[in-house]
Amino acid sequence: MPLLEVKDLHTSFFTRDGVVRAVDGVSFELNAGETLGLVGESGCGKSVTALSLMRLIPMPPGKITEGQIVFDGTDVLQMDDDDVRGIRGNNIAMIFQDPMTSLNPVLTISRQISEALELHLKMDRSEARKRTTELLELVGIPSAGKRLDDYPHQFSGGMRQRVMIAMALSCNPKLILADEPTTALDVTIQAQILDLLKNLAREFRTAFILITHDLGVVAGMTQRIHVMYAGRIVEKADTGELFANPKMPYTWGLLRSIPRLDERRKERLVPIEGLPPDLIAPPPGCRFEPRCQYRRDLCREREPELASVPGAKPDHQARCHGTQAGGWLVDLDWRSEIGDVRVLEEIKQEVAAVPAEAARLGAADLTPREGP
Amino acid sequence: MASAAAESLVAGVRGSRRASAGLWSDAWWRIRHDRVTIAAFVVLAVLVVLALAADVLADHVFHMKFEDQELLKAYAKPTLDPLAYMLGADEIGRSQVVRLLYGGRVSLAVAFLASLINMTVGIAIGLSAGYYRGVWDDIVTWSVTTLNSIPTLYLLLIFAGLFTPGPPVLIAVLGFLIWTGIANFVRGQTFALREREFVTAARTVGASQARIMIRHILPNILPLIFVLAAIDAGGIILIESALSYLGLGITPPTPSWGNMLTNAASYFVRAWWLVVSPGVMIFLTVLSLYLIGDGLRDALDPRLRGSR
Numbered sequence: 001m002p003l004l005e006v007k008d009l010h011t012s013f014f015t016r017d018g019v020v021r022a023v024d025g026v027s028f029e030l031n032a033g034e035t036l037g038l039v040g041e042s043g044c045g046k047s048v049t050a051l052s053l054m055r056l057i058p059m060p061p062g063k064i065t066e067g068q069i070v071f072d073g074t075d076v077l078q079m080d081d082d083d084v085r086g087i088r089g090n091n092i093a094m095i096f097q098d099p100m101t102s103l104n105p106v107l108t109i110s111r112q113i114s115e116a117l118e119l120h121l122k123m124d125r126s127e128a129r130k131r132t133t134e135l136l137e138l139v140g141i142p143s144a145g146k147r148l149d150d151y152p153h154q155f156s157g158g159m160r161q162r163v164m165i166a167m168a169l170s171c172n173p174k175l176i177l178a179d180e181p182t183t184a185l186d187v188t189i190q191a192q193i194l195d196l197l198k199n200l201a202r203e204f205r206t207a208f209i210l211i212t213h214d215l216g217v218v219a220g221m222t223q224r225i226h227v228m229y230a231g232r233i234v235e236k237a238d239t240g241e242l243f244a245n246p247k248m249p250y251t252w253g254l255l256r257s258i259p260r261l262d263e264r265r266k267e268r269l270v271p272i273e274g275l276p277p278d279l280i281a282p283p284p285g286c287r288f289e290p291r292c293q294y295r296r297d298l299c300r301e302r303e304p305e306l307a308s309v310p311g312a313k314p315d316h317q318a319r320c321h322g323t324q325a326g327g328w329l330v331d332l333d334w335r336s337e338i339g340d341v342r343v344l345e346e347i348k349q350e351v352a353a354v355p356a357e358a359a360r361l362g363a364a365d366l367t368p369r370e371g372p
Numbered sequence: 373m374a375s376a377a378a379e380s381l382v383a384g385v386r387g388s389r390r391a392s393a394g395l396w397s398d399a400w401w402r403i404r405h406d407r408v409t410i411a412a413f414v415v416l417a418v419l420v421v422l423a424l425a426a427d428v429l430a431d432h433v434f435h436m437k438f439e440d441q442e443l444l445k446a447y448a449k450p451t452l453d454p455l456a457y458m459l460g461a462d463e464i465g466r467s468q469v470v471r472l473l474y475g476g477r478v479s480l481a482v483a484f485l486a487s488l489i490n491m492t493v494g495i496a497i498g499l500s501a502g503y504y505r506g507v508w509d510d511i512v513t514w515s516v517t518t519l520n521s522i523p524t525l526y527l528l529l530i531f532a533g534l535f536t537p538g539p540p541v542l543i544a545v546l547g548f549l550i551w552t553g554i555a556n557f558v559r560g561q562t563f564a565l566r567e568r569e570f571v572t573a574a575r576t577v578g579a580s581q582a583r584i585m586i587r588h589i590l591p592n593i594l595p596l597i598f599v600l601a602a603i604d605a606g607g608i609i610l611i612e613s614a615l616s617y618l619g620l621g622i623t624p625p626t627p628s629w630g631n632m633l634t635n636a637a638s639y640f641v642r643a644w645w646l647v648v649s650p651g652v653m654i655f656l657t658v659l660s661l662y663l664i665g666d667g668l669r670d671a672l673d674p675r676l677r678g679s680r
Contacts, residue, residue: 089577101569106591
């Protein structure tokens with residue numbers, strides 16, 4: 001039995017302008033000790049998915065309208081509030097994007113880390129302090145014992161993220177949700193923090209879900225990757241398979257936009273034109289169709305299912321008419337073939353023709369806030 | 373030798389780091405270097421100690437109780453012989469200085485206790501309204517605006533008319549009428565703080581709503597609440613004097629600075645010194661409380677850091 005089973009999760013935000021379907025039918029599984037990457041542009045529903053798993057969607061305006069989240073055999077969505085609190089921090093922990101704002105500025109580090117210990121493991125102050133020191137040593141904070149009574153502002157960004165990791169690890173959770181854990185850090189610190197996360201997860205056999213917009217971050221970190229777009233999972237594959245043999249034009253776009261240092265590239269980075277769709281009124285067909293340079297009429301008419309694709313491993317699934325059996329992209333080499341130039345021009349024109357629309361989309365992208 | 377020197381150097385460095393440590397220790401450091409605030413603290417402390425020691429001083433230094441009369445000495449000028457009349461005697465020959473000490477008890481107790489009630493009620497209502505929002509917040513906002521729109525003195529007059537005035541009643545009435553300022557402030561701050569990421573982080577750890585309010589949000593606001601409470605305490609002393617002046621505060625023979633001032637005002641031409649001494653006490657207390665409030669704000673407000 002998998003540790004976590006998410007079935008057909010729908011999370012919506014009921015705003016003045018309409019219902020924003022931030023997560024729209026997401027299903028995935030995660031085994032104990034397994035690592036999963038959730039990748040996609042900002043505003044595609046990654047963070048909302050993570051917050052939904054812990055039932056932390058601000059209500060109102062948010063609401064989990066459909067689906068099941070089975071964690072360790074029980075449906076989180078059916079639990080009462082006390083039981084959910086018992087899971088938070090104890091069985092599922094979360095690491096946030098910005099360590100500068102996710103630590104309370106007026107509480108000492110030790111008080112913040114021991115919070116979960118006191119709540120869930122019923123430790124008293126001195127036990128909790130001892131354990132806190134161990135945790136801080138574990139995440140690589142030098143002379144941890146002396147820094148227990150320091151305040152967050154006395155730590156650097158990287159150190160604070162280590163503190164956040166210590167907080168997440170404190171009760172030995174079975175699952176850690178890391179929501180863009182390195183986005184706010186500089187590159188050298190990013191690598192350290194990712195290494196630390198990876199090693200600790202391996203050491204404690206903790207499953208974790210790494211949420212990021214950066215495919216480069218998940219590359220060495222996770223066993224599997226799910227690519228999300230506009231509230232849906234559009235491609236699922238093992239990490240190696242996804243990088244070697246991606247089967248969805250959106251993933252191609254993401255991969256093309258990673259700068260590579262190991263290759264002397266002559267052409268410029270290729271961005272994905274346009275913006276993610278308005279989640280109040282998503283496109284009728286494939287959600288990526290308006291930005292896809294490989295599109296055909298079929299794409300606009302009917303949304304493809306998430307299904308296995310030919311020429312790939314059996315558990316590799318993609319949501320694309322073109323790469324599915326009988327499609328026109330099955331044998332395409334995505335690296336050399338950047339699609340129909342005419343269509344590409346068309347998309348550019350469409351994007352340019354509606355600057356107001358683009359501005360509105362940009363604003364709409366901000367209003368359905370991802371989490372509180 | 374070298375290692376000892378290195379050690380002392382390390383200790384020095386650590387010491388200086390400690391000096392700039394957390395919010396509270398930083399604030400403490402600032403207050404210690406703020407002479408005006410220190411002076412205000414000292415003045416207030418002296419007044420409190422004198423009021424607390426009123427019994428001892430009356431028995432052993434002045435040898436006169438606050439209700440003892442000596443009609444022949446009525447309107448006596450300040451004199452050192454006997455010591456009990458060092459600030460003069462009132463219209464029925466009672467010792468002004470002893471009555472001042474006992475009056476301090478009442479006035480200071482009313483100020484501090486009413487301020488405590490004010491703070492407790494204000495925090496509880498403001499915090500819950502700001503955190504839960506919705507209907508409860510609407511009710512609170514409505515009550516606050518309603519209370520604020522009626523001049524405090526009129527409200528107090530109504531209450532003073534309904535209940536027999538006395539220290540406990542006065543404390544309760546003042547405490548339960550002044551809370552709107554603190555409640556409003558706490559509510560606004562909570563509104564902003566509850567959206568901060570560290571509150572979400574606390575929720576992911578499994579903290580309950582009460583715990584989030586009390587252990588995560590409140591510590592962020594508490595420093596400024598102390599400041600407001602100190603300023604309110606000064607205001608309460610003034611209101612108490614005003615009420616006593618109107619004859620609705622503490623009633624004689626129990627002395628309070630307010631009713632002593634009222635009483636003496638009738639004999640101002642004959643014995644002006646009877647007006648001066650309670651006036652000076654009220655002035656000193658209120659000024660000290662304001663200065664302490666001001667100093668605390670300077671010390672605790674991060675935006676003012678480095679300005680001194």
